[in-house]
Amino acid sequence: MDLPPVAGKIAALSLGALPVSYVLNSISELSHPLWVALLSALILGLLFLAIYSLSHGEISYDPLYAAFTVLAFTSVVDLVIALQEDGYISGFTEFYTKEGEPYLRTGHGIFICYWDGTVHYLLYLAMAGAIYKRKGYRNLGLYWLGSFTMSILVFLLGNILGKYSSEIRPAFFFAIPYLLVLGWAGMRVFKQSRMAPCCDPATVLEEQSKGLLRRPADLALVLYLILAALFTLFRGLVVLDCPTDACFVYIYQYEPYLRDPVAYPKVQMLVYLFYGLPFCALAGYALTFPGCSWLQDWALVFAGAIGQAQFSHMGASLHLRTPFTYRVPEDTWACFFLCNVLYALGPHLLVLRCLRWPAFFLPSPPADSLAPQKKQQ
Template sequence: MGTNRATASDSGVKQQDFTDVKIAFVVSLLAWPITYFVDNGITKVHEDKRTFILMAVGFFLLSGTILFVRGLSKRKSWMNHVFTVFAFTCMIDLIIGLELKGYIGGFMSVYLSIGEPYLSSPWGCAIVLFDGICIYVMYLTLIHLVSNSMSWRSVGIYWVSGLINSMIVLLFGVASGKHNPTFCTFLNVPYAVFPIIIAIRLFSKEKETNWSLERIRANGIVFDLAVAVGLVFSIWTVFAKGMLSIGSQFGIFQDLLNHERALLDVNPAPFAIIQSLVYLFYAAPILLISLVYNFRKRKPQFVWELALINGGTILQAQFSFIVTALDFQTPKELRSDPLDWIFWLNNLGLLIAPQLFIWSLYKSNVLTNNGGKQGNKNK
């Protein structure tokens, strides 16, 4: 027709490919028929052999899914394959969570009774729900970034911190709880090992070039003050939870306990206590560093990385705290009142403040027009 039409390739803009994301989504949906078949089929196996068979089936599914994904994906990135397999297991976690909440049945009941019975606790339910919702979305995001040669370092740090925190609390809880580890407990090994491998890879790579040491945009004094207040409040909250976890009887800490009795729940394992100790020894120092650098114009990149680590950790932890405190399975004397505004202030304040600090750093120090330069280096 003689009319020139501008295309994405003509303008130099690369079209984003969602093929691997679609593959991961479809593969994850296979978890529904597979879990139903395995859970109903395992009842035909002798009781003494069920946990071992479940473990063997679990590792077979992990290996088989990797091979299946390698055959479907055009890209030969081992990290993309791992993320896709983990997205598949996230869907299994979502199924577990829905079954524990009573929305579905017959998918993971046998596994929960003999494989990982500690997941039937309120904290265990919170962990699998977080994996099935938040971590699942992170995997799809990571798959999209890696497959399009975009920088995924920041998202990767955020994801890996939340997952490692979850594994620390779960595995230490199992080791100190009333349930003995079973063969199926070893199915958690890949989720403890691979995130560490990927974290080492992320931090050993060259720093991303989209970080500015000097502030390039002002957030406004009101926003900076709001973030500072939130960080101070968060430091107090994590310190109080940590002190309560080691048995402090100070009245100022006991006041918090009146609104969060679930901190005392040690059945079937002291998950909340372990999480509070992680807060005390890791989250509190990072929050303090964040507060120190909040008003400084010069911010080294490690401040951004620490903020991402704390943001992912606290998101996962606070989700677990809130779900556990309100869960119907939590004993009534330990359950929090859903209408208690102090409970919500404490927990949402702690949840939101680190995320606001991340947003503050992103707005003031991240060069958004340079965000994709490091994508290939982290592949």
């Protein structure tokens, strides 16, 4: 009998999170944080054994298949948590958000659950499907790597530094295997071979001979990176309590969420400052001087990180779980949305530029590779 499509198998396993959550939520004995953590670990262990027995061939080809399938299960759990906290469903995960990870009930926690339950879930299906078909998934993997890293980094640091630091429960330490899987998956994704670009040496040489002013799309991206770097620096100074009038006006009239004691927005701005700002400078250099082949990979990682971060930050800035005094005022919504949407859009346009027209970023061709073409002419 033929196996069902891989997406169907993974979806069936991951949707098992619904009945499991419902049953566990109805067990009144799950009122202690330690029981919640132990039972969650047991369920994930049994899920892994089921995946291994059903998909031994795929796991032998690429062990990340098992990791993506387990993570797809947790993505469905996260989506259920977000839907329940927003009141769309009930009776599924009260036990976990109450005794396991109460910080998931914040605006930031809800929106990282939405992102994980939609974007990450689709990425897991796509990457597992690529493994099933024995195809590469480097680009998808790099985007997921940036997104997942940003999500877990800001969430963990915010939990430790913010007002929920006194409510850390045993389930918090699930972050350790998450981090280990993240590091292992990142190394495997980077080791995958890139798709060879269809660029002949003459095209590469012609593109790399053009200055920045002769490449209007690249010039626009460089200007975007300059503005994004200035915006990153400014918001970093705002959360570092810069005493200037501009910072005071911005944090009280445009993004008061940056003052929220949950600490997620402050951590987010500092991550932008210490990691996003240097990337903007390096990407600007790569768009100006040819042959920086590293930009194609790191642009994908950066786009995934910024996409996830901006979705969570913008959502939490407006969510009802965020106290009213820290929400974006209605009269500044237009400015807030314009700045933050453009901040998220730019890295994705940079990825499009790198993947669709890669000639400028390829290593310069050796002189002897052009000799046959000159003879033909």
